[in-house]
Amino acid sequence: MSGNRSIKKEQTRRALIDAALNQLSAERSFASLSLREVTREAGIAPTSFYRHFQNMEALGLTLVDESGLTLRQLMRQARQRIESGGSAIRTSVETFMEFISRNENIFRLLLRERSGTSRDFRAAIAREIAHFSLELADYIEAVTRRGGEFARIQADAMVILVFNAGAEALDMTAAQRKQLVEKTIRQLRMLDAGVSIYLKRSQNRENSRSNAGN
Amino acid sequence: MSGNRSIKKEQTRRALIDAALNQLSAERSFASLSLREVTREAGIAPTSFYRHFQNMEALGLTLVDESGLTLRQLMRQARQRIESGGSAIRTSVETFMEFISRNENIFRLLLRERSGTSRDFRAAIAREIAHFSLELADYIEAVTRRGGEFARIQADAMVILVFNAGAEALDMTAAQRKQLVEKTIRQLRMLDAGVSIYLKRSQNRENSRSNAGN
DNA sequence: TAGATTAGCTAACAACTGTACGCTAAATAA
DNA sequence: TTATTTAGCGTACAGTTGTTAGCTAATCTA
CATH class of the missing domain: 1.10.10.60 (Homeodomain-like)
Known part of the structure; x- marks a missing residue:
């Protein structure tokens, strides 16, 4: 062996x-x-x-798995940075962008094959992204104490926005990337503010319902 | 001639x-x-x-241009539906999803070549999406009277979320797509709520500043 | 040590690719 | 009418592809 x-x-x-x-x-x-x-x-x-x-597709799936692993390691690093102080959103976005800068081709692979011609590829990458998003949802739930459903929807949206920013960054200069990071951070903050509103509304609704019941 | x-x-x-x-x-x-x-x-x-x-790439760029045209026509239809009553967000999302259902392969083309190997392709598609997003920003600005910057950031995020939902929809059953539409609508509503908060905050800041000046 | 396993090799295959060249026949211009 | 332009064609070439078959030599097993 x-x-x-x-x-x-x-x-x-x-x-x-x-x-x-x-x-x-x-x-x-x-x-x-x-x-x-x-x-x-x-x-x-x-x-x-x-x-x-067995064929090139099998090699490709191996690459996707390895990429997912790298991404998860990156997330662990990001969480450490957050715990030792600093904005969660800013740290996450900057970490992600750093990952892209260091692993442009791996990120390109994920990006391209996500909508590629192989169903297995697409499924594998969708799985990796879902995994990524689920971990973020857990984090959001733990930190903000938002209900699971809200955390999931928020996490999904955040992941999409960050991934997309990454895709745009690939064809950008360093200066443009910096601007993009700021724009993305603002988008995530707005989303976060919106989620908290919706959360309050649904809580108010529950309160008035239980009041009516008494 | x-x-x-x-x-x-x-x-x-x-x-x-x-x-x-x-x-x-x-x-x-x-x-x-x-x-x-x-x-x-x-x-x-x-x-x-x-x-x-001249070569296949030239043909491809023609396809991208035509796709953009189709998309713009779609947007016009959507705006008509909105003006004749109905939620702007819901109508937009449902219209977009309908477009995808009817033009799966065109949408796949845009999706794939957006991060493909031809710089010209990527630029052409980025242009189409930017156009798409800018028209949405104009619409948001006109309807909500939000400042240009806010409208732009919101529109960008919305387009990303909707495009992404479209990409996910491609591998889904009709039932799954329906759920996806609802999720996307909720994401857009949350984002919209968040933007309005940020807008108020920045207006308050301006007010207190002008008060201090008096 | 003797026999089985196997990673890597060479040779060969049919199928495909993009594109250069020169021709034909029809539409256009004079 | 005559001369020019040109869309479409057939032939051809050199290059690439994935995959089969069978061999060699090193490694492992008993």
């Missing part, structure tokens, strides 16, 4: 994954990568690819 | 455009279409393609 052979195998598997990642760019989508290109970059024969993955 | 020849030419040009559109599907992206496939579907020789477009 951990013999010399399986170590070597794991190494070439990684080489394939890294080769695919290296070829990704603004001008090159995963869908446009060919099996032969990847093996060429990885330094193995085309036919050897099948010793590691 | 309007001779027999140029009429015929326009017809085959349309045939090419329609052929491309017909080949688009959940499993088939524009980027994956080949020039030969398109000409085959259009019923002309591969080499004749160049009589009409």
Whole structure:
């Protein structure tokens, strides 16, 4: 299981994954990568690819899983920063943007294949985003004590807005990105203020209902 | 200019455009279409393609322009519905969703190429969305009398949320879509409520400032 | 040590791609 | 009428693709 052979195998598997990642760019989508290109970059024969993955789609799904992992690690870091003081919204947005700057191609992969031609891809990425959003909802619920439903809706909207800002950032200069961050933060704050209003309204409604009952 | 020849030419040009559109599907992206496939579907020789477009990208940009046009027409219809009574938010969301249901492949094209590998494509689609958003901002400004900046930020966020809901809807059943519409409407209402709070706050700040000045 | 397993290789395949070149026949211009 | 323009065609080429089949040599197992 951990013999010399399986170590070597794991190494070439990684080489394939890294080769695919290296070829990704603004001008090159995963869908446009060919099996032969990847093996060429990885330094193995085309036919050897099948010793590691059934096809390119399988490799791609592995990439998505790894991306999700990276994203989750990032979120943990962000929460640490928040607990040690600082605006939750600002810290989250800035952390996310930093992730994008550092992992442009991974983010591009998620962005593109989210509406790509492979149902499995789309499902995998939707799962990652849902996971991302659910953790944020838990956080919102814990901090603001808002009911689960409100927290979920807010989290979903926030994730969408932040992801979208990330997508826009990809084609922007550093200065433009800074502006974008501020705009996104304002959007999230407005959303947050709106949710708290709706929450109060629904609570008032419940109160008047229970008063009427007495 | 309007001779027999140029009429015929326009017809085959349309045939090419329609052929491309017909080949688009959940499993088939524009980027994956080949020039030969398109000409085959259009019923002309591969080499004749160049009589009409410089390359596939040029054809694609034409598709994007046409899609934007369709979208703008849709917006006009939506505004008519709103003026004849009904919730602006609900009407807008439902209209947009109807557009997606009727033009799945066009919407997929916009969605995919928005983060695709062609800079020109990305720019063209960003332009269309910005146009879309700006018209909404004008509408918000006219109806709510909110300042331009607030209206712009709100419109941007709304467009993002609605576009995103559309993207999610593509892989959903009719029942799921209905739920999604309700969720999106709630998100937009919350955002709207939040914007109005921020507006009041900034107005209060201005008032107290001018009071201090007196 | 002897036998089984297997990662990686080469060669080969049919299928496809974009595009250059030159021709034809019809529409247009003179 | 005659000359020019041009949409569409067939042929051709070099390049790429995914995948099959069978071999080699190293590693693992017993």
